[in-house]
Amino acid sequence: MYIDIHSHLNFPDYDEDRGEVIERMREKRVKTFTVGVNYRTSKKAVEITSQYSGMMRAVVGIHPIYTSDSYASKEEGSVEKFDRMAFEKLVSENRDTIVGVGECGLDYFHADEKARKAQESAFRAQIELALIHDLPLMLHIRPSGGTMDAYEDALRILKEYENRGSLRGDVHFFAGNREIAEQFLSLGFFLSFTGVVTFTHEYDEIVKLTPLERIFTETDAPYVSPTPYRGKRNEPTFVIETTRRVAELKEISVEDLTQQIEQNVEELFRVRFS
Numbered sequence: 716m717y718i719d720i721h722s723h724l725n726f727p728d729y730d731e732d733r734g735e736v737i738e739r740m741r742e743k744r745v746k747t748f749t750v751g752v753n754y755r756t757s758k759k760a761v762e763i764t765s766q767y768s769g770m771m772r773a774v775v776g777i778h779p780i781y782t783s784d785s786y787a788s789k790e791e792g793s794v795e796k797f798d799r800m801a802f803e804k805l806v807s808e809n810r811d812t813i814v815g816v817g818e819c820g821l822d823y824f825h826a827d828e829k830a831r832k833a834q835e836s837a838f839r840a841q842i843e844l845a846l847i848h849d850l851p852l853m854l855h856i857r858p859s860g861g862t863m864d865a866y867e868d869a870l871r872i873l874k875e876y877e878n879r880g881s882l883r884g885d886v887h888f889f890a891g892n893r894e895i896a897e898q899f900l901s902l903g904f905f906l907s908f909t910g911v912v913t914f915t916h917e918y919d920e921i922v923k924l925t926p927l928e929r930i931f932t933e934t935d936a937p938y939v940s941p942t943p944y945r946g947k948r949n950e951p952t953f954v955i956e957t958t959r960r961v962a963e964l965k966e967i968s969v970e971d972l973t974q975q976i977e978q979n980v981e982e983l984f985r986v987r988f989s
């Protein structure tokens with residue numbers, strides 16, 4: 716069994732053929748976590764998950780770029796403040812399908828000071844939500860060009876909550892350097908890698924240093940398809956390519972890696988797929 720730790724089957728990109736995409740997952744024994752980026756897509760993640768509970772679980776939250784209108788995302792009605800009550804209700808009513816909070820965090824790629832403040836407050840609110848419900852965080856962290864600034868700030872913020880409840884999570888689409896990776900690992904976090912590892916060597920060293928007990932593979936579908944699907948819409952079954960490449964880098968068999976990932980999923984998300 717392969718587990719794609721992060722995808723967006725809740726996005727309109729799959730409205731035409733979602734059933735077929737999920738059928739291919741069934742054929743290839745691929746499971747996934749459907750991740751929300753705002754309230755609407757979080758609700759949708761829960762809806763799809765209830766329909767296909769054997770195939771996936773939901774993660775709900777607000778992506779940092781949707782927390783402020785000073786960011787590039789100006790899509791109509793997409794900007795929202797983190798509505799604590801609404802998410803509280805969503806989580807409480809769907810404890811069987813929702814297994815994490817996110818994707819949340821900091822995205823400094825185009826963010827000005829005002830946007831960064833809005834991101835931080837939404838991030839803190841989501842950390843609180845995760846702690847109250849004993850759920851892991853699915854982190855989205857993107858620094859501004861040529862720096863590690865957003866990673867450094869996220870680590871500083873997370874450390875404030877270190878001794879409160881079971882702070883835990885995964886750094887989705889990990890793109891930090893060695894030092895950042897080591898800091899997240901020592902905080903007990905997991906790192907996940909996308910299809911990017913199939914077409915660059917940029918993360919080889921980080922993949923190698925990440926302990927097997929702390930590693931995940933993911934697609935972030937519909938984005939960044941791995942080789943040989945580059946340029947096409949991504950989908951959870953393509954996690955097979957990324958998993959193969961990570962196994963190669965870790966010098967273990969694909970079977971051993973997928974078994975380890977299953978254990979990691981159980982440890983972090985308390986989920987066991989059958």
Ligand SMILES: [Zn+2]
Pocket residue numbers: 721722723750818935
């Ligand atoms: Zn994502």
